[in-house]
Amino acid sequence: MAGRKQVTVIGGGSSGMVAAISAARSGAEVVLLERMNRIGKKLLVTGNGRCNMTNANCELSRFHGGNRAVVASVLAQFPVRDTLVFFERLGIAWKTEEDGKIYPHSDQASAVLDVLRYELEQLKVAILVEAEVAAVCPESGAFALQLQDSREISASRVVLASGGRAGPQFGSNGSGYRLARSLGHRVIEPLPGIVSLRLDALFLPRLKGIKFVGSIQARSGGDVLRREVGEILFTDYGISGPPVLQVSRMVMAAMKRNTTPVVALDLFPDLELEQLDRTLKDRFAQQAHKPLDMGLVGLLNKRLIPVVLAQAGIHDTSRACAGLAAQERQQLSALLKDWSFNVTGSQSWHDAQVAAGGISLDEVNPATLESLRQPGFYLCGEVLDVDGDCGGFNLQWAWSSGWVAGRHAAEC
Ligand SMILES: Cc1cc2nc3c(=O)[nH]c(=O)nc-3n(C[C@H](O)[C@H](O)[C@H](O)COP(=O)(O)OP(=O)(O)OC[C@H]3O[C@@H](n4cnc5c(N)ncnc54)[C@H](O)[C@@H]3O)c2cc1C
Missing domain, CATH: 3.50.50.60 (FAD/NAD(P)-binding domain)
Known part of the structure; x- marks a missing residue:
């Protein structure tokens, strides 16, 4: 026309x-x-x-x-x-x-x-x-x-x-x-952006498929970039799930600025650190006779237990809960509230x-x-x-x- x-x-x-x-x-x-x-x-x-x-x-x-x-x-x-x-x-x-x-x-x-x-x-x-x-x-x-x-x-x-x-x-x-x-x-x-993150940790393949409702805090050079709560999924290369996708943009931008961003996972976002530590203390007292790894069954995903204990510096998991020192328990509580990983990158464009x-x-x-x-x-x-x-x-x-x-x- x-x-x-x-x-x-x-x-x-x-x-x-x-x-x-x-x-x-x-x-x-x-x-x-x-x-x-x-x-x-x-x-x-x-x-x-x-x-x-x-x-x-x-x-x-x-x-x-x-x-x-x-x-x-x-x-x-x-x-x-x-x-x-x-x-x-x-x-x-x-x-x-x-x-x-x-x-x-x-x-x-x-x-x-x-x-x-x-x-x-x-x-x-x-x-x-x-x-x-x-x-x-x-x-x-x-x-x-x-x-x-x-x-x-x-x-x-x-x-x-x-x-x-x-x-x-x-x-x-x-x-x-x-x-x-x-x-x-x-x-x-x-x-x-809106992409799963790759993390620097050799034990990740052991955690593949574990889901939990927690929070993720992305940090770079001491600054908090963003925090999100929701269902987080461990994969063999890192982490995924809605809160991870939401923080990924900030993390990738920090990497572009040549910083090494960190993500910190909180597995108990509804509890303050002291509350979680008190919960663990009561739990270990109640189950004093059980071996440590057994003492956490029912609270944490079973596949997570040996990994978080090792990451908290607790290696002899066959000893009884009663034998855990207060300092070791506090290390475990601190890890469960703030488990940090260096980010090495993201999944590819194919997944973004x-x-x-x-x-x-x-x-x-x-x-x-x-x-x-x-x-x-x-x-x-x-x-x-x-x-x-x-x-x-x-x-x-x-x-x-x-x-x-x-x-x-x-x-x-
Ligand atoms: C798996 C997935 C899930 C998503 N879910 C959501 C959601 O639920 N909500 C939301 O808000 N966003 C979502 N998004 C993001 C959203 O889909 C995109 O931001 C949006 O589609 C972008 O629209 P666009 O038209 O700019 O680009 P596109 O949708 O990518 O379209 C671009 C088009 O241009 C064509 N093209 C490219 N180059 C040429 C060329 N040279 N000649 C001719 N054609 C060309 C491509 O083939 C393509 O069809 C999702 C994205 C993905 C990948």
């Missing part, structure tokens, strides 16, 4: 689908290019297949990365309530769970993808799959996009929604950083849920997400230097930034 803006969106993930819908609703002729054989692969696995689509407590403090003003401007233009109305109109009823996490009522991420796909079809968005953009070439006020297979597509406006590097098996292989760099953008080196880092927010217009380096080029989603906490914040950023970039690409 003569006079209609042609907007081409690179990447059919969460932000790209919403950018395409928003551009099409604003009157543009939209093409959505996706390198995988179908759009929305990552969306399908979000929230363990349930899609934690946003969060009722969407404060700015839950987002990390670059320029806060950009994040605030984008979230104000398409806040949580608008997101929920947007999805309700597409057919998604929703419910709120613990910590403000919002899920589709059907508990199906596939439902979210289905309604987005349906809307894209209704809006006649042209979807090209197996279409990986290899180069974006500005050409006299417009763009020529070169695909990996040598096809060429022209567009008056381009929205880069290629995601970061987390979960490359779902499509986001980091190629967007290269495309943005070719147009003069700066990329803050991305690190895996988000990229912390990305294209600098200082190079986009906060109101429109248009590039300040290349007019007509817009950016949204995880490819930018924004990452949220675990809990629906990353998808909210994808929806909000996709909406803003798509609308302005179509209207400006």
Whole structure:
């Protein structure tokens, strides 16, 4: 149709689908290019297949990365309530769970993808799959996009929604950083975020599979970075579980600053140190005749017992509980309240849920997400230097930034 803006969106993930819908609703002729054989692969696995689509407590403090003003401007233009109305109109009823996490009522991420796909079809968005953009070439006020297979597509406006590097098996292989760099953008080196941590301890394989509800405190150079409580899982390489994922971003950022971060586990977060020590004292008095390792059965996971005793410096576990010196018991109590490990790294991008880092927010217009380096080029989603906490914040950023970039690409 003569006079209609042609907007081409690179990447059919969460932000790209919403950018395409928003551009099409604003009157543009939209093409959505996706390198995988179908759009929305990552969306399908979000929230363990349930899609934690946003969060009722969407404060700015839950987002990390670059320029806060950009994040605030984008979230104000398409806040949580608008997101929920947007999805309700597409057919998604929703419910709120613990910590403000919002899920589709059907508990199906596939439902979210289905309604987005349906809307894209209704809006006649042209979807090209197996279409990986290899180069974006500005050409006299417009763009020529070169695909990996040598096809060429022209567009008056381009929205880069290629995601970061987390979960490359779902499509986001980091190629967007290269495309943005070719147009003069700066990329803050991305690190895996919301990811399990690798720890320095030879005994970890013996603890593999043990779960406990405890707290994790991440520290670096004497500073406390963050503390979280919840179910923690030992693995053969380190630790995982929701509280670990939540602190991982801070830990990885500390590693990037060349410090050796430490995580300290508290296996009894509801007890003060003195209370725990009193509990152990009473327990050992009551079971005075039992060997030490037996004296802890029922209080700690059985596989943990020899490891924590050894770590507390108590090696002869066959002696009776009555024979344990007060100082040894206090060492054990202290360990159970503050069991610290050096962090050696994280699991790979394959296991990470988000990229912390990305294209600098200082190079986009906060109101429109248009590039300040290349007019007509817009950016949204995880490819930018924004990452949220675990809990629906990353998808909210994808929806909000996709909406803003798509609308302005179509209207400006
Ligand atoms: C296992 C897992 C669970 C998660 N669960 C949640 C959750 O419950 N709640 C939450 O808020 N967040 C969750 N996240 C994070 C959230 O999914 C992402 O932050 C969000 O999907 C990012 O959206 P995006 O559109 O920016 O990128 P993506 O969803 O990664 O989409 C980018 C798309 O661009 C395509 N692409 C890349 N390069 C090119 C190119 N050159 N040409 C063409 N196409 C290209 C990719 O194939 C991909 O389809 C989870 C992530 C993972 C990995």
